[in-house]
Amino acid sequence: MKKPLFILLAIFGTFVQLHSQEKPLSPLNNPADKSLLKSETSEMNWFMLKDTLKVQIGKVQTQIQKKKEKIYIITTVDMKQSTTKWVDSTIVETQNFKPVYHSSFNQQRDMVLKFGKKITGYYLDKKTGTKTNISEEVHKPFFDSNFYPQLIRLLPLKEGYSNTISIFDYNPAAKIGAINATIKNTQETTITFKGQKKQVWKVETTDDISNNTAISTYYIDKSTREILKQEIDFGGRKMLMELVD
Template identity: 75%
Template sequence: MKNTLYILLFIFGASVQLFSQETLLSPLNNTVNEQLINSETSKMSWFMLQDTLKIQIGTIQTQIQKEKEKIYIITTVSMKQSPTKWIDSTIVENKTFKPIYHSSFNQQRDMILEFGEKITGYYLDKQTDKKTEILEKEDKPFFDSNFYPQLIRLLPLKNGYSNTISIFDYNPNSKIGVITATIKNTEETSINFNGKKTQVWKVETTDDISDNTAIMNYFIDKSTRKILKQEIDFGGRIMLMELVE
């Protein structure tokens, strides 16, 4: 009787684990509406908030090019205190958003990831001049960590919506491999945007990249699904990004 009970508990536990893996958002379990993303260019101002002060520290420009089979996303970060721009490029499949390519170039490091049966590329730490060849193999489906902020605005958002997203990140100083991003809550609210009251989805997220210590709130226009504002709380240090139109 006891052995039978153990077997049943094992089967139940395995079923719960399998169910959890299947319900994790990924290119194989995709509830995204791909019609909500189109070719566009947007620019956000980046601020640091200190008490009542709002100090601009840079700008973020995002270019999205949607083609028949692929979507190209180029993000250019310009910091006021740095002459060098931070440029990230991401390529994903059009329908599933399965990652194809990701590159990132900035003052601290250069990185290229190519996604196939294996994940290949390199990571160059410019502080130590150490170059690491990348060869990773993952047996779980995932989105590119650089794409998931775009993914959030394409989901079937509603009051109380929450979910967990499977993402891949490569950071020798933090984590390497398949980790998760978590949508903790979604609520319909309104914000003042360019002097107008605008209905938005406020989506609260966190992820394993920051060990779930950073809380990010996305304010997404209900009608256009554009990200109008993004707030990031790093343990009391607040950053704000606002769409420039």
């Protein structure tokens, strides 16, 4: 009786070991359905939630241009309390979403990243006036951190789906380099959106940028793969983004 038990334990141990060694998703390990990403323009209202209050603090517009070789994504954030808009631009390869370029300009800082054998560019802290030239080497494949929310809606989502995504982020106040984003859980559910019932994938995520303290929950339309809304929980505060018709 001991021998079969030993064999079962050995098989289980091997399974756990193999499972724990699964590679994070990356351009070299990419199960996304590329046909789901199309040229489009969308806008979301951005709210801060407190108790029963829902206060709009801004708008986020996303423009996607899908070309034969490259995909261009421009995100413009218009905050009510800011006199200038925040603009992030991301370029990835169409074939596997390998990052090519990322820039981000807002009141606090300017940043430009060019992805190649090395990651080069600059980071300008507008509060201190300090400009840092960037030259980073990363010896593993990754997605741009600004692209992974788009990637999530293209994945083979199903009940209970979870995974790890390798991303690159440059933030001197948080993390620099190749880090992970994590899909913690996926549920099939129904929500009421703009007065209509919608079948959605509810996808709960976190990442190393916030030391996994911020939780983003995406509600993705099952048929169109549009992100209908996104909830963000961090430090006891909660924000909400909702797609504008």
